[in-house]
Amino acid sequence: MATQQDVIEVLVTDHREVEQMFGELEHMIGGIGEPAKTLAEKVVIELVRHSIAEEEYLYPAVREHVPGGNKLADQEITEHAEAEETMKRLEALEPNEREFWPTMELLMSQIRAHVREEENDLFPRLREACTPEQLTELGGKVQQAKKLAPTRPHPAAPDTPPANKLLAPGAGLVDRIRDAITGRGRS
Template identity: 55%
Template structure:
């Protein structure tokens, strides 16, 4: 979850972790209970990642990148759709006929979003910001992920200042729920 380096290095490492979780899901079939555990871990990573981007990356894109408002709005819209899919997935078990369909939709959407960020947004941000600014953003993103929610909350605010105010409290409630249920624990 926390890798170090610039915001681009941090988020690219998150992208690689998510791709690895999708690959692990692909390696398990049918009603294998490990698929539910992997889906929970995937959800936790995606939600924390999205919250951190919404709190810190997209405001920086709006500020420093030409046409940054349009770029940030598109990325936030992608997050909203992913979060809706994650919420639907949250209620599914691996033997549910919707599980595989939701995972496939989620994978397609997330990987397209990742490609867009890595091929378009990150290069624009790297061109517009100093290495020091990118490193500071990386640290802010890492801190945000530590307190971010771990469950999808599609109705939660996705732009500052409200997302920065509400996410830590929601994250604390989610982590307490996760602790009591054992959700997200690797066996």
């Protein structure tokens, strides 16, 4: 039986996967073909799922356990909202359009800054404030939330509990159906 990862391990793994995709995209900059569009879609899918899970479970835990957690969580949610707006713009673009690559580069910059802040500040503070059992329980919740989360940016959707926990699974189902019909995110 596999050992359950704690929330920080789960989220750092996601960060590394997205960074790997960013690296691949950087080698494609200026390209106009379908591989760039498909990889951009995969990045957005992963970022949306990751962000939703953080908003449902990570940030409420930060508010509850970390000194100054309300301010920290609010800052992280604001960064998510900005990146989500960028993802929404990117979703409407094709690689042959003038704004595609600058928008992708903006998204990469936003996410890289956000990841640095989380890994250098938020995660160490959370690890100090929570027990290993709490972190492991959160890891399971985050992994489950990612399975049900939307795969497309929804900037107008609520980003704090309880509304986000109620609406995200339904939006996720609709997104996954749309993705299956359109082939979005598949090579």
